[in-house]
Amino acid sequence: MTRIPIQNENRAMTALSVFVSAMMVALSILVLAGAAALHHLDVEWRHALADRWTIEMESSDTLHPVDVEKALSILRTIPGVIDARLITQDELRRLLDPWLGVDALAAELPLPILIDLHVSPTDQITSSLFSERLSAVLPNAKLDDHESWTRIPVRIAQTGEVFGLSLFSAIILTALSTIAAAARARLAINRSEIELLHTLGASDGYIARQFQTDPFRSAAVGSLIGAAISATIIVIAGRVDLSIAPMIPQLYLTAKDVAFLLAVPIGATLLATLVARMTAYSLARRLP
C-alpha cells in the first residue's frame, strides 16, 4: 500500500504524543519493576524462614547439658521436625560479633541458649503443640517461629506490591484516555481529508490504516525513549549497595521480569496504534 501523505502535520501534537508515551511507558516500567522486586522480597522472606524455627532459653547456667540433649531428642520425635540442633556458644558469638564487637566485655556477656529447628513447612505443625511438648522438658524455653518478626516486613512488601499494581492500573487508564483523546483530536483536524478520501473511493480499512501510521511512529519512538529512561533508572538503582543495612536484602529482577517489562513498550505501541486505527475506522464507517 502506498502511503498517502494526507494528514495535516501537527508538530506540537506529535511531540506531545511522543512525550506522553515516553512518560507513561517509563512510569509503568518503574512501577512494575518495583512491584516485581518487592514480590521477590516478600516471597523470599516468607520462604527463607518458614522452615527455620528457633528455641530460646535465658542462659546456660541453670541448664544442664543432659537436659539439652534430652530436649533435642524429644524435639526430633515431633512429626514435622526434620532436625534439631544446638547452636554452640562459639557459633553464637561469631554470629553476634558484628553487632557486639570482640572485646572482653562482650565475651563476658551471658548468651542465651538457642536450638535451631529445621521443620518441614508443608507439615503444618502448630507452635501451640510444640510449646506443650517442650514445656515438659524445658519449662522456661520460648519458641520463635520467626513469623512474628517477618510478618511486618512481609506486610510492607505486600502493601508495596498492591500499591504498585494500582498505580500501574491508574497509569494505563490515563494512557488509554489520553491516546483516545489524541486520536479523536487528530481525526477532527483531518475530518475533511477523511471525507475526501471516502468520496474518492477509499475503503474504511484503507482510511483506518492511513491514520494509524503516524500514531504508531509517535508511540514507538516515545516507548523506546520511555524504556531507555526506566532502564537507566533501574540499572542505577540496582548498583546501590544495600548490604550496609543487614536486614534489607538486595532487590533484584529476574530474566522473566525483564522479559515481562519489555512487553510494556511493545504493548503501549500496539495499543496506541490500535486505538488510533479504531477511531479512524469508526469515523469512516459512519460516512455513507
Add this chain to the structure above:
Amino acid sequence: MISFDKVGFQYGVGPEILHDISVTIEAGSFHFLTGPSGAGKSTLLSMMHFDRRPTRGFLSIMGENVAMLARAKTPLLRRKIGIVFQDFRLLEHLSVFDNVALPLRLAGEKERILSRNVTEILEWVGLGKAMHVSPRALSGGEQQCVAIARAVVGRPGLLLADEPTGSVDDVIGQRVMRLFEELHRLGTAVIIASHNENLIRRFPHTRLELMDGHLVRIPVEFGMKL
C-alpha cells in the same frame, strides 16, 4: 449506465423532495442538470455517487442495484466515477501534483505510471507549470482546474460536476466547459449540475430540469430556445 425508476427521496422524516424520478443516463452522454436553488440537484448527484440511497423506487448504477449494494463494494464503484465540487475540496497541505495523484494512489497505481498520467492531465488543464505548488497559491479558476484534473485522472466512465462554474467567472467557466466537452468526446458520460443559464445556453446538450421535485427531460433543440 445509470437508471432511475420511480425514485423518491426525502431527508430523514422531512418532506419528499424528489418524486417519481425516472431517467436513464447512457454511457458517453452529456447532460445538464438544472433547476432553481433547492430543487434537489446536489441530492440527485449524490445518489449517483452512492452517497445517498433512494427512499423509494429503483436505482441502478453501472449494473448495481443500489438498494442491495454491499458497503465493501462501493469504494471500487466510486473510483469509476469522477466528481467535481463547487468548493473544489483540494487538500491544501499537498502539492497540486499530490492532489491530482490521490485517486491513482488509492487505486494502488505504480508511481511511475501515476507520475506520467498526472503530468499529462495537468498539462491538459493548463497547469503543467504549477505542479509542485500548493493549491493555496492558485486562483479559484485554477483550483477548479486542479479539481477537474483529479476527477478525470483515473479515466472514469462517468463524471459528475456540481456547479463547477459557480465560483469562477464566465471566461474560466467556458474553459472549464470545454474541458468537459473534450472528455465527453473521449467517451466519458458527463452530468453537470448548474443554474448558470448564460453558460448552458452556449453548449447544446440535453437538459434534465428539476421542477417541484419532478424531473423533466428537455432535448437539445428545445433547450436552446429556453
